[in-house]
Ligand SMILES: Cc1ncc(C[n+]2csc(CCOP(=O)(O)OP(=O)(O)O)c2C)c(N)n1
């Protein structure tokens with residue numbers, strides 16, 4: 051082997067980074083997939099994940115370019131580096147997929163999620179819920195004498211933290227959009 | 237120029253414009269308008285199969301033997317679901333197919349209409365891509381795109397689902413233009429990586445080319461370049477089941493097939509090499525055996541048009557994404573420009589090691605007594621047919637592996653077998669597709685009796701279209717490969733692996749109006765084979781062979797390449813341990 055003097059590791063000039071280091075550590079990655087908004091496009095992506103046994107931690111999709119009919123699918127997935135590379139390659143070869151970006155490795159990115167919480171509470175709990183909502187800069191989008199619907203936008207961890215605080219106060223229902231993400235800068 | 241026509245007419249017109257000469261299909265309610273157009277033209281031959289699975293395999297045989305996409309036309313519902321096995325087979329073996337299915341009219345979709353099935357849903361995971369066309373105006377462009385997608389990048393089957401109202405309606409059609417498709421996979425390899433591979437080739441002491449179906453899919457020029465590369469470098473070459481014929485079996489650098497039933501010298505060389513150059517193969521589990529001990533000492537290069545094949549199962553040191561033909565051309569150029577260097581001292585030692593392995597003569601067998609050994613039958617078939625303009629298809633089982641071992645392929649596109657899916661019932665319809673494409677050639681399906689029965693209805697097709705396909709059945713009255721595994725793994729408890737109640741194959745042939753030949757005596761074998769070759773029409777050849785012959789060499793599941801079982805290893809029981817036994 052030494053005689054062959056072959057350098058190992060990633061090559062930046064390659065169209066595909068096909069030299070991952072194969073570690074066994076499971077990593078969480080956020081992928082942005084630009085796909086033609088044709089019927090079945092989302093089913094193709096989801097079917098690929100279930101068919102090949104990959105994880106989906108969260109998935110959001112919406113058309114982002116109405117004239118070009120392009121949808122953006124943001125997928126948070128987890129796996130070893132080898133599996134993550136494989137996921138990107140597999141998604142990339144779906145015919146209507148235009149681009150696959152791994153926001154986790156391509157540089158800094160921002161991730162946001164929107165969630166709504168219904169909290170049913172009275173008296174002291176009501177006051178406390180409102181006080182915490184204020185600290186988290188959460189909007190109240192509906193209220194009755196016995197309930198609130200809070201709207202919160204933020205990183206998934208922030209939403210998790212708020213959910214934990216609401217649980218003892220009477221958390222009754224949760225709706226979350228899943229993560230939307232964009233690379234920072236230009 | 238745009239022309240107005242009905243959807244049904246558009247389909248036939250698009251096929252003609254795409255250069256299609258043969259369609260394999262079966263009619264039904266949802267494709268009647270298309271069949272009406274088929275009736276009114278003479279440019280395209282329609283081969284009426286007897287089961288839609290047969291249509292898809294026939295199209296695969298046509299595609300693999302010509303390099304052109306195979307075309308299939310079937311009806312909605314059961315027509316489409318019957319095509320699913322063939323689509324999956326073509327997907328796993330990267331065979332370009334365009335499959336057209338009828339669908340209930342758009343306004344009835346979703347109502348559980350008669351013969352409605354969610355065809356695009358069912359076939360999404362078993363096609364490279366598929367489309368449901370809801371507007372006649374989009375039909376022409378979709379048909380052209382379908383041919384483009386099927387044949388570009390890694391080839392594969394595509395499907396277009398066409399509701400009946402879309403076939404009747406009128407829309408505008410345009411002839412194909414030089415491709416405007418967005419789908420343009422990378423064909424040129426990265427020059428730095430190619431140069432890196434050349435540098436590794438210059439110093440390697442124990443190199444090996446490991447080639448696969450990608451060389452054949454890349455076209456005859458790729459096989460030509462491979463030959464040039466192998467002969468110029470003097471490196472040994474082995475191939476997967478799918479790649480046989482890319483390098484000629486008579487070439488002196490040829491080590492034979494590798495893998496689970498590959499040759500001893502090929503597998504040992506893979507295990508001990510220091511530079512493995514994978515060209516258009518995919519490290520299938522039939523090839524690698526247990527991953528942890530797969531070729532532990534080698535630097536691995538991988539040339540593949542599909543980036544997802546690289547690093548999927550085996551860690552690659554030099555990845556090259558591109559079409560085999562393009563990459564080999566550049567590789568040769570760079571290697572020549574740097575002075576055609578190889579490590580001749582290392583190579584000489586490597587070859588003497590390989591000669592030691594070759595001396596084991598791992599395919600040796602002795603034909604003695606009054607029962608025909610399957611290996612003997614194939615050796616005689618090879619001797620008597622190798623000088624013919626010959627195409628071979630196979631079914632799946634022991635006979636398939638023996639055919640790969642004992643028949644020699646000098647040219648690409650001469651060998652059609654179900655590799656990835658291992659589909660029993662593939663070979664007979666595939667032979668029909670091959671014969672349609674090559675009417676004057678000798679087309680032989682090497683079959684097992686059990687596999688052959690899975691699509692035997694296609695005898696009707698062979699007779700109707702006057703296709704002189706030869707069905708060479710190695711009849712061991714067993715599901716031989718299953719029996720072999722039961723011997724190795726399940727204490728010789730032969731659960732359901734006997735072919736009981738077999739038909740009289742001679743009478744069966746005669747019932748269809750074909751010729752039947754039965755042979756059980758080794759002394760009669762040559763004459764019987766000659767009779768088969770010389771008969772101008774379909775033949776069913778019932779070759780009664782040794783019933784409990786095992787197929788060796790074999791890498792037992794869960795073992796490494798250097799732990800092969802060889803003929804004469806009679807201690808076969810218990811060779812597969814608990815870890816290996818869960819593998820298939
Ligand atoms: C459609 C299908 N069903 C089941 C199998 C599993 N299988 C693999 S080989 C084999 C036996 C094949 O018997 P035969 O065609 O007589 O060939 P032999 O092994 O005896 O040469 C079976 C059942 C398969 N490959 N394909």
Ligand SMILES: [Mg+2]
Nearest residue numbers: 684685714716
């Ligand atoms: Mg058999």
